Amino acid sequence: MKLRPLHPIVIDLAFLAVAVTDAAINIDPTDLLGNASMGLACVALIFRRRWPLIVFLLTLPAALLSTGIFASLIAIYTLASLTRRRPILIAGGVALIACYTLPWPPPPFTSVSGFDTIITLGYAVALAMAPALLGQLVQAQRDLSLRLKEISEAQEHQRLLTTQTVLAKERAQLAREMHDVVSHQVSLIAVRAGALQVRTNDPETKEAATTIRQLSVNTLDELRHMVTVLRASGSLPTDLTPQPTIGELAQLVAGSGISATLEADLPDDVSPPVQRAVYRTVQEALTNVRKHAPGADAAVRVWAENGDIRATVTNTPPTRPMLALPGSGHGLLGLRERAELLGGTIESGPTGDDGYRVQLRLPQKKP
Structure with a gap:
């Protein structure tokens, strides 16, 4: 029997309850600053999914000024599960270790025991790494689920x-x-x-x-x-009949399965073969973005210029690792042959920001 995943609100309430319980246990009536920092950390956890880095920074004073540490551990777990910037995560872990290890207020230098400091530092490293690694594992599992879904859609x-x-x-x-x-x-x-x-x-x-x-x-x-x-x-149209037209580009972009925008400005007298060529080019380019640049955004632009019909499909760099997907490798070759039959050209290649662009030019009227 497969267990149903818990609702995010239930998880948030459970984390908040743990942090509040930890703060209540560690309240010191004589330490107003430490109590305030723990209260701030608990309130900040409400927004941990929206602003994970800011929430983590707001929980650090509690780790430094009080003995309530669970809010900071929850915050670094959330940061590790949502961010893809490893330097920020490493810096956050170092900051948490420092806040937990350094006593506040700092004691005289002569009273600090080297052996005790090493033990405390080792404990702090283990305490900070555990939720950070768990968060990274959750992020990897989420990415894997998305990739498996994309592979299933590609196979279908x-x-x-x-x-x-x-x-x-x-x-x-x-x-x-x-x-x-x-x-x-x-x-x-x-x-x-x-x-x-x-x-x-x-x-x-x-x-x-x-x-x-x-x-x-x-x-x-x-x-x-x-x-x-x-x-x-x-x-081989997507729908056997009728043949697709430029008027169906909006539906194609909306159903492409990626974050894509469309800008189209064309006259009404575009011939059906040119319309089909533009549609097929955009369709193949969006398919390639979904297969070879997971997580990327795409921008589709179609316009008329100097008697030609032009179309470009540009995508940003991928944000997730790419897995090998089945394909014939003849998609762009077929588009190039179609464009040449209509007296046009098609070009493709990387952009300056590690993205990719496909450019189509067709004469509005076949020569």
């Missing part, structure tokens, strides 16, 4: 693409069979019916031949329409 997307590939091949094969076999035979029926219609003098036979010929012609029109639809669906 790959399965969908494989299914669409099989459907496209079957549709293309069916279109060929209908064009080469069925259409040919129906055409022969129409020709023979027309010949019979001309040669016969029997009214009933002439009427039957006319009906057969008309039905054959109608059937040929329907077959041609079906063949056109089947062949059009062989280019």
